[in-house]
Amino acid sequence: MIDLNKSQIQGHFDLTAAAQAIENAYIASAEGRVQAPPVTYLGFDTANGDCHVKTGYVLGTEGFVIKVATGFYDNPAKGLPSSNGLNLMFSATTGAPLAILRDEGWLTDMRTGLGGALASRALGVDAFERVLIVGTGLQCRFQARCLKALLPERKLTFTIWGRDAAKAEAAAGELGAEGLNATVAPDLETACRAAQVIITTTPAKTPLIARNWIAPGTQITAVGADSPGKQELATDLVTSADLLVCDLAAQSLHHGEFATAEAEAGIAEDVVALGSVLSGAHPGRADEAQITIADLTGLAVQDAAISLAVLHAAHPDLT
Amino acid sequence: MIDLNKSQIQGHFDLTAAAQAIENAYIASAEGRVQAPPVTYLGFDTANGDCHVKTGYVLGTEGFVIKVATGFYDNPAKGLPSSNGLNLMFSATTGAPLAILRDEGWLTDMRTGLGGALASRALGVDAFERVLIVGTGLQCRFQARCLKALLPERKLTFTIWGRDAAKAEAAAGELGAEGLNATVAPDLETACRAAQVIITTTPAKTPLIARNWIAPGTQITAVGADSPGKQELATDLVTSADLLVCDLAAQSLHHGEFATAEAEAGIAEDVVALGSVLSGAHPGRADEAQITIADLTGLAVQDAAISLAVLHAAHPDLT
The missing domain is CATH 3.40.50.720 (NAD(P)-binding Rossmann-like Domain)
Structure with missing residues (x-):
């Protein structure tokens, strides 16, 4: 299982390839060639936080994504960023975990920017x-x-x-x-x-x-x-x-x-x-x-596309 | 972020503590002291596979779980197990990732056995x-x-x-x-x-x-x-x-x-x-x-409970 932290993800990032992957994901979404189940939500009232879990797959690609995004709005007072998260990729042919991208929310910011x-x-x-x-x-x-x-x-x-x-x-x-x-x-x-x-x-x-x-x-x-x-x-x-x-x-x-x-x-x-x-x-x-x-409100298949683009950049031999 | 593979999880596993945590989770569930959003499902027809994502939190505990379980039923013909998966834990006070438990489905089998x-x-x-x-x-x-x-x-x-x-x-x-x-x-x-x-x-x-x-x-x-x-x-x-x-x-x-x-x-x-x-x-x-x-059909809060039990056993100083 590939494990990349934020700086490794940034080091491998190819904006042009990611933009192309996201464009493909938008087109696949419009044509119904995706799986994008409802978003899962958890709320943490006492900690003033929440969590969204998005799951997405562009049919025909190697992997699907499970993206976890947290927002805990009292964190800055503790010296922590309010946003955090990661993207998990799994093989769409064997179900095996492919990668954990510990991007701390950076890939979400980037895919929103590219979208x-x-x-x-x-x-x-x-x-x-x-x-x-x-x-x-x-x-x-x-x-x-x-x-x-x-x-x-x-x-x-x-x-x-x-x-x-x-x-x-x-x-x-x-x-x-x-x-x-x-x-x-x-x-x-x-x-x-x-x-x-x-x-x-x-x-x-x-x-x-x-x-x-x-x-x-x-x-x-x-x-x-x-x-x-x-x-x-x-x-x-x-x-x-x-x-x-x-x-x-x-x-x-x-x-x-x-x-x-x-x-x-x-x-x-x-x-x-x-x-x-x-x-x-x-x-x-x-x-x-x-x-x-x-x-634009954001699609899980954007997360899938940008994650696969990072994986391909980091591991060109990824099957 | 703590990263434990299947054999490390098994090495740290304390069945009695896990059973107690799962019993507490059942009680919390019956008393409404949990968050357990609907399960997310993806299906992969051509690969004869599926994926379920369960999210759960027992109110008042340190962390919530996101459990990914895959079943790809043509895997045995490729020499691979049909089931796979992992449990992710996040802090319920900061939203930061706490741990990835790459249990390959073992914790699900165990929590089902304990339940x-x-x-x-x-x-x-x-x-x-x-x-x-x-x-x-x-x-x-x-x-x-x-x-x-x-x-x-x-x-x-x-x-x-x-x-x-x-x-x-x-x-x-x-x-x-x-x-x-x-x-x-x-x-x-x-x-x-x-x-x-x-x-x-x-x-x-x-x-x-x-x-x-x-x-x-x-x-x-x-x-x-x-x-x-x-x-x-x-x-x-x-x-x-x-x-x-x-x-x-x-x-x-x-x-x-x-x-x-x-x-x-x-x-x-x-x-x-x-x-x-x-x-x-x-x-x-x-x-x-x-x-x-x-x-018994299985609860995400069982997954949260057993995952926290593993974390506590592996890292007794976990806050």
Whole structure:
């Protein structure tokens, strides 16, 4: 059984291969060539913690994943990170354990970053350059890095907005030090009006972004909302968009960014799977004026895909 | 993160401590002091395999378990065991991974053996000695060993019946070599009439044991039926028994030994949790003439309990 810790995983990581594997997983999901049972949840009230267990398999691949993700929100006061977790891989031909990837949640952050970047690249207007990132946490960084990595020749400019200007400065400084063109957006409305792609990464519970702030041709990639009650975009922005895309409708319409719009206006019929856009089965953006929105809540088959990509990079002879 | 393989787990194993932990888990389950979300299932048609993921936590203990159990039924033709799996433990106070127990399914076999032994001990008539085991596989051995270990002073005699007499001979020989008094039962009806405790461990899909074979005072511990369609006991034996006990009614009545009786006669109101008997909340057997039946389908909190017992034995300073 292969055992890799976080730094070993990072050392073996091939972003391009992982992005390709995740794209394949989205397409497989849209085409029904996956197994993705319901997510298991445990809650720990006294410790202010929770645990999600996701299980996923892309049919025809070597292995399936069981991903454990914990969040214990009193940990920082103890000097510990709030998030932790690991990915276990098992052989889909013998059931034997293949690997434990003790990534401490890093692979989840990375696959979320890559998922957002794939959606932004697929749905943004041709040759877009002006990207606004809303939120200043880990996903601010991962979304920017992944999008830059998927569009290495593009002269992308990132503006970053956060409620806390100091955190926005810190994020922009960090990304700038990595060679990205990143600056702080002082005003969210102004920044929204100027952006071609907006990536929202916050845990907001009341919408941050209004419908009339969004210019024609904007792609919005929403990765923040992942449980009932979270919402980053005004409901009428969602209901009036020209194209709604998600990774999994059952999740997006229930506990993602699209949940309120679904409850109020019944948008289920209009939502397209990201995998259908990536495969070409759906044309995606129809013209340069459409406002398009992708809501991503995360798939276990992304975890399976990124884990297999790490295994292949670490052990090229893996059967 | 502690990493123990099968032989290390076996080397650290303290059966008495594990039995006590599992008894506590049954009681906690009966009293609602557990978390046990639905089991996750994956199926692999082309490889003739499946995977079950069970997650469980006994409130107030240090850690929760995620148990992965695979069964790939073409493996023996490849020289591999059909069953595999491992138990992962996480801290219930920080969410950090505590341990990976790469037991290859051994802890599941053991907790099933201990669960059956706890039920047989609790529900058999006073000072019972004559035990019949139906079935000649792994659980034949585990049930006999665990019951003997829980009743070390008792002069237990084990008779073993199987469809294949050679396999029954092999099991009896193996247990005899371990110091147990074990012989083969040539005829199942005769053996049932003579037994005080009957432990059924087969994957039978049509009942093996008829109502009129069972003498007053018999305890039957049924551990074989674990999916819809499996049944070891005649339905009228179940419906006419004086006491019906199970580890978890939702499982027993749906895919355990009690499923047919529930469907035909609606026995749900009569079924008692094993934990209630073990705690004394329910008196259990009322007299020496009752026919009592326990149906055990397996609980994730047994996996949590046995895993923590192993961790405590291997690392006495575990916080």
